[in-house]
Amino acid sequence: MLRSGFIALSQNRQARAFSERSTLGRRMSSRFVAGMSVAEALDVAQRLNEDGISVSLDSLGESVLTEHEARAGAGIYHQLLDAIGSRGLNANVSVKLTQMGMDFDPNLAERIVGEIAHHAASINSFVRIDMEGSAHTEATIAITERLHALPGLQGRVGTVLQAYLYRTERDAKRLTDQGIRIRLCKGAYKEPASLAFPEKSDVDESYVSLMKQLSTSGTFCGMATHDERIIDTMRRFVAEQNLPKSAFEFQMLYGVRRDLQRQLAREGFGMRVYVPFGTEWYPYFMRRLAERPANALFLAKNFLKN
Numbered sequence: 001m002l003r004s005g006f007i008a009l010s011q012n013r014q015a016r017a018f019s020e021r022s023t024l025g026r027r028m029s030s031r032f033v034a035g036m037s038v039a040e041a042l043d044v045a046q047r048l049n050e051d052g053i054s055v056s057l058d059s060l061g062e063s064v065l066t067e068h069e070a071r072a073g074a075g076i077y078h079q080l081l082d083a084i085g086s087r088g089l090n091a092n093v094s095v096k097l098t099q100m101g102m103d104f105d106p107n108l109a110e111r112i113v114g115e116i117a118h119h120a121a122s123i124n125s126f127v128r129i130d131m132e133g134s135a136h137t138e139a140t141i142a143i144t145e146r147l148h149a150l151p152g153l154q155g156r157v158g159t160v161l162q163a164y165l166y167r168t169e170r171d172a173k174r175l176t177d178q179g180i181r182i183r184l185c186k187g188a189y190k191e192p193a194s195l196a197f198p199e200k201s202d203v204d205e206s207y208v209s210l211m212k213q214l215s216t217s218g219t220f221c222g223m224a225t226h227d228e229r230i231i232d233t234m235r236r237f238v239a240e241q242n243l244p245k246s247a248f249e250f251q252m253l254y255g256v257r258r259d260l261q262r263q264l265a266r267e268g269f270g271m272r273v274y275v276p277f278g279t280e281w282y283p284y285f286m287r288r289l290a291e292r293p294a295n296a297l298f299l300a301k302n303f304l305k306n
Contacts, residue, residue, distance in 0.1 A: 162187035
């Protein structure tokens with residue numbers, strides 16, 4: 001019930017408008033959102049790099065309605081890539097297609113993300129096309145495939161797959177057979193039982209199976225999880241299969257399990273932190289609470305201490 005409630009709140013326009021304008025809302029979000037500006041996000045990336053942790057930067061925003069908004073969002077990504085190159089950061093960027101105009105002009109979104117990907121390639125970086133709800137799954141995969149096939153973009157564009165969708169095992173093979181890098185996550189959108197596993201235990205089982213499939217595919221992929229049981233399963237699998245730690249990386253969200261992030265980096269595993277920032281933080285923040293409602297209690301306790 002809590003998960004459904006947070007997902008519903010993530011789509012509530014009135015609650016979003018109030019929260020994004022309020023000082024209280026920004027204070028609450030700061031645990032999971034690395035500030036409101038490009039400069040703040042870059043400073044966070046620098047600090048994480050100093051701890052031996054890679055970064056994926058995400059300028060928050062989605063479902064824009066005009067080309068002007070889409071181009072403005074893209075401009076932030078070009079600014080990020082310029083800074084990644086000039087500062088020598090170990091970082092890449094994550095982009096949502098609906099933030100680039102997907103909902104009103106898919107061709108525009110593909111062109112804009114292609115421009116971002118070529119910019120990333122020019123500085124030896126990478127673009128991750130984020131996955132959104134299931135209505136966008138096939139289109140997101142297809143756009144990733146087309147961009148990855150362009151001259152100069154092989155290995156420079158990847159996407160995200162969600163373990164709770166029944167189709168993901170097929171999609172994982174489809175993409176890794178083309179050498180397309182995947183970030184594997186559990187999934188944070190509300191999906192019907194006709195498309196996704198409704199039970200957490202089934203999602204966890206799917207995640208572990210996919211994690212093993214991806215790590216032995218020959219294509220470098222990211223395992224995005226904070227679940228220590230799953231991470232321990234991967235540690236054992238690496239030892240049993242004599243799998244090089246360089247075959248994959250662990251990925252986590254900014255503000256979640258910082259202790260475990262540093263521990264995995266010390267153990268020699270690749271560790272990347274997804275660093276979101278920007279004024280349009282509300283939907284992202286609510287989905288983080290939906291993924292793990294205990295985060296709400298954690299935030300409340302820490303907020304009351306301040």
